[in-house]
Amino acid sequence: MSADYSWYAALRHTIRKNKRTRENSYFHLATVASDGSPSNRAVVFRGFLPGTDSLKIVTDTRSKKVPELQDNPVCEVSWYFSHTREQYRIKARAEIFKQATSLERAESWEKLSEQARAQFFWPMPGKVYDPQQSLEQDSDLDLKQPPASFALLILEPFSVDHLQLKGSPQIRRVSVLENTVWKNVDVNP
Numbered sequence: 001m002s003a004d005y006s007w008y009a010a011l012r013h014t015i016r017k018n019k020r021t022r023e024n025s026y027f028h029l030a031t032v033a034s035d036g037s038p039s040n041r042a043v044v045f046r047g048f049l050p051g052t053d054s055l056k057i058v059t060d061t062r063s064k065k066v067p068e069l070q071d072n073p074v075c076e077v078s079w080y081f082s083h084t085r086e087q088y089r090i091k092a093r094a095e096i097f098k099q100a101t102s103l104e105r106a107e108s109w110e111k112l113s114e115q116a117r118a119q120f121f122w123p124m125p126g127k128v129y130d131p132q133q134s135l136e137q138d139s140d141l142d143l144k145q146p147p148a149s150f151a152l153l154i155l156e157p158f159s160v161d162h163l164q165l166k167g168s169p170q171i172r173r174v175s176v177l178e179n180t181v182w183k184n185v186d187v188n189p
């Protein structure tokens with residue numbers, strides 16, 4: 001294990017190396033449902049919270065993941081990068097920002113395209129589809145301010161499993177946050 005290994009520096013490097021393919025900016029976010037079963041979905045990485053190693057995603061407060069994270073904020077990101085053939089599995093605690101006073105939430109809204117913003121005005125996600133209720137963007141919508149359905153999720157990592165498939169032998173590093181210090185160990189792939 002190289003003494004100066006940092007999963008955060010490694011992940012930033014990996015993101016840069018894989019930027020040319022849009023699909024590499026999606027990861028899977030697993031949560032725990034109220035009956036204890038796993039719940040998993042693809043989401044878009046929206047960058048790091050400035051000055052931290054926390055990951056940002058945006059979501060609809062009416063989607064299942066939000067009540068699931070309110071009940072149990074522990075979640076896991078699984079992120080595969082196709083060019084460098086690396087996987088990061090990141091266990092984190094999620095914080096949900098849905099209040100109008102959150103500056104970070106407002107900034108995340110600003111960065112969304114109009115098309116992405118309009119989705120937060122769609123009918124309740126997961127309910128039976130009603131053709132009377134339009135999913136199209138309504139030109140009368142006020143897209144300047146985020147609606148109550150818009151939430152920013154901040155995922156604060158506490159354990160990271162980084163697997164590099166390229167090369168022989170493969171490299172697998174586990175980093176665990178212990179009393180604010182990251183401890184790294186190489187494990188068998």
Ligand SMILES: Cc1cc2nc3c(=O)[nH]c(=O)nc-3n(C[C@H](O)[C@H](O)[C@H](O)COP(=O)(O)O)c2cc1C
Pocket residue numbers: 026039040041042043044045057058059060063064065066125126
């Ligand atoms: C490529 C891709 C990117 C997606 N990005 C997001 C996202 O950033 N935020 C989000 O809430 N849902 C996103 N979705 C939709 C989710 O996968 C999921 O269908 C939705 O959030 C409802 O999930 P839930 O009911 O389990 O919370 C994305 C789906 C795909 C296929």
